[in-house]
Amino acid sequence: MVEIAQYSDTVMDHFMNPRNVGEIESADGVGEVGNPVCGDMMTFYIDVDEDERIKDVKFKTFGCGAAIAVSSMVSEMAMGKTLDEALQISRGDVAEQLGGLPENKMHCSNLGADALHKAIEDYKSKKAVKEG
Amino acid sequence: MPEVYLDHYAATAALPEVVEEMKPYFSEKFGNPSSLHGWGDDARKAVEEARARVAALINAEPGEVIFTSGGTEANNLAVKGIAWAARKKGNHVVVSAVEHFSVLHAARTLEKFGMEVTEVPVDSYGMVDPESIKEAITSDTVLVSVMTANGEIGTIQPVQEIAAAAAEKGVGFHTDAVAAAGYIPLDVKTMGADAVSIASDLLYGPKGVGALWVRKGRRLMALLDGGVQEGGRRGGTENVPGIVGMGKAAELAARDLETRAEYLRGMSSELLKWLPESIPRLSVTGHMEKRLPWNASFVVEFIEGEGMLLFLDQKGIAVSSGSACTSRALKGSHVLTACSIPAEIAQGSLLFSFGLDNKPEDVDYVIETLPPIVERLRQMSPLYDKFLKQGGG
Numbered sequence: 001m002v003e004i005a006q007y008s009d010t011v012m013d014h015f016m017n018p019r020n021v022g023e024i025e026s027a028d029g030v031g032e033v034g035n036p037v038c039g040d041m042m043t044f045y046i047d048v049d050e051d052e053r054i055k056d057v058k059f060k061t062f063g064c065g066a067a068i069a070v071s072s073m074v075s076e077m078a079m080g081k082t083l084d085e086a087l088q089i090s091r092g093d094v095a096e097q098l099g100g101l102p103e104n105k106m107h108c109s110n111l112g113a114d115a116l117h118k119a120i121e122d123y124k125s126k127k128a129v130k131e132g
Numbered sequence: 133m134p135e136v137y138l139d140h141y142a143a144t145a146a147l148p149e150v151v152e153e154m155k156p157y158f159s160e161k162f163g164n165p166s167s168l169h170g171w172g173d174d175a176r177k178a179v180e181e182a183r184a185r186v187a188a189l190i191n192a193e194p195g196e197v198i199f200t201s202g203g204t205e206a207n208n209l210a211v212k213g214i215a216w217a218a219r220k221k222g223n224h225v226v227v228s229a230v231e232h233f234s235v236l237h238a239a240r241t242l243e244k245f246g247m248e249v250t251e252v253p254v255d256s257y258g259m260v261d262p263e264s265i266k267e268a269i270t271s272d273t274v275l276v277s278v279m280t281a282n283g284e285i286g287t288i289q290p291v292q293e294i295a296a297a298a299a300e301k302g303v304g305f306h307t308d309a310v311a312a313a314g315y316i317p318l319d320v321k322t323m324g325a326d327a328v329s330i331a332s333d334l335l336y337g338p339k340g341v342g343a344l345w346v347r348k349g350r351r352l353m354a355l356l357d358g359g360v361q362e363g364g365r366r367g368g369t370e371n372v373p374g375i376v377g378m379g380k381a382a383e384l385a386a387r388d389l390e391t392r393a394e395y396l397r398g399m400s401s402e403l404l405k406w407l408p409e410s411i412p413r414l415s416v417t418g419h420m421e422k423r424l425p426w427n428a429s430f431v432v433e434f435i436e437g438e439g440m441l442l443f444l445d446q447k448g449i450a451v452s453s454g455s456a457c458t459s460r461a462l463k464g465s466h467v468l469t470a471c472s473i474p475a476e477i478a479q480g481s482l483l484f485s486f487g488l489d490n491k492p493e494d495v496d497y498v499i500e501t502l503p504p505i506v507e508r509l510r511q512m513s514p515l516y517d518k519f520l521k522q523g524g525g
Contacts, residue, residue: 012442015439015442016442016443016446018512021511021512023517032514036475036476036479036515037475037476038456038475039436039455039456039457039464039479040436040457041514041515042514043514043517060512060513060514060517061512061513061514062434062435062436062476062479062512062513062514062515063436063439063457064436064438064439064455064457064458065438065439065442066457067436067457068439068512105457108457109457
């Protein structure tokens with residue numbers, strides 16, 4: 001098979017067999033980024049345990065192969081991490097773990113970390129409301 | 133695994149007869165058509181024979197055909213060359229919103245040089261209304277350029293009516309027939325155009341060759357200054373092997389036009405009929421009847437084109453998409469936008485372009501392969517989720 005759009009083997013693997021696709025019913029935190037008009041949109045769902053660790057993460061993505069691979073990689077990287085650790089995951093880390101992304105996909109499709117961070121913020125603000 | 137190439141709008145395989153005909157002109161009959169000796173004679177005769185064959189495809193006079201480096205140059209030469217040569221008469225050009233970039237961007241370059249350009253909109257089928265061309269023409273208009281048919285959505289334009297509208301106001305009319313020539317009958321004697329662009333690479337000829345037919349007496353400024361090749365309208369030593377190849381490709385296209393069109397139409401119409409039956413929320417783009425025989429184009433809701441292309445490629449099916457993510461500039465198709473297709477739906481664009489090497493079974497293979505791919509991508513899509521939750525399905 002050809003190397004389409006110069007995707008690395010890791011990108012193709014995560015695109016063809018994405019990890020953690022789905023939705024968590026009444027998730028502890030939900031984060032949505034992007035918009036379908038520009039071509040990419042991602043929703044991340046997280047469940048958090050009492051030690052502030054991500055015990056489950058799921059995502060849904062509308063977008064190109066890179067966007068799907070990025071989401072899958074982010075979900076894998078976030079699983080089991082504390083919230084503070086997960087907040088440290090940057091776009092650059094994700095691209096690096098994927099063995100690089102084509103230059104023109106670095107911005108529009110590399111939104112997974114942002115969606116994860118938004119889900120964490122959502123969890124924190126919900127918790128603040130509950131405790132407030 | 134089957135190998136199903138359905139991207140003939142991007143490239144066609146040069147036919148064996150075409151390649152055979154080209155072969156001697158690389159190393160054996162390598163002369164320069166401008167030279168005054170035997171080698172030059174051989175090359176010149178070959179170029180003139182090719183010119184006659186290309187002219188015959190559109191029922192033109194051979195002397196009115198200019199060879200170029202492809203459809204893009206032919207369109208640039210027509211739009212810039214005709215408008216610029218007429219700029220003392222007026223500074224206004226009319227194009228349609230669904231033109232190929234080699235027309236649209238050429239018009240934008242004219243704008244940078246102070247000319248004015250009107251982009252006439254199309255309806256949801258990508259069709260230009262000849263009335264709107266009439267309305268767009270002013271006393272300053274020197275050129276109208278509307279394509280014969282659009283390759284992305286297949287829609288065939290009412291060029292005769294548009295040509296008549298331009299002629300009524302004494303304005304030059306160019307039509308980009310790159311996607312149409314060889315697939316629908318074209319006759320410059322009846323269509324009323326002043327210039328027609330065609331390319332070799334959609335006709336099973338080599339890449340890098342095209343032609344512009346320009347009606348005798350129509351003034352044209354050259355884009356490539358140099359020698360007096362092509363009647364001084366296109367300088368530079370001729371691409372003899374390429375031109376010979378285009379000549380042969382044009383001859384075969386003219387000879388087989390009806391059988392080819394019928395064969396291609398058979399396959400594309402099956403796909404146009406059955407794909408919407410097999411996949412919900414998938415629609416045909418472009419006009420259903422006034423349509424190029426090789427084109428089957430669709431938009432699939434809730435998912436993006438590149439993902440479909442990657443999965444289809446894994447199954448041996450080669451197609452293309454007008455989605456933003458599949459374009460190098462990351463911009464969605466201007467053609468789908470002009471047809472008023474919402475941006476998020478245009479992201480799910482798929483273009484199947486049939487060719488002579490396809491078999492009717494290829495259609496069955498697509499119809500069996502695509503639905504699970506669409507389903508798989510939809511299962512990942514937050515837009516599909518929202519649709520289902522809103523009670524769709």
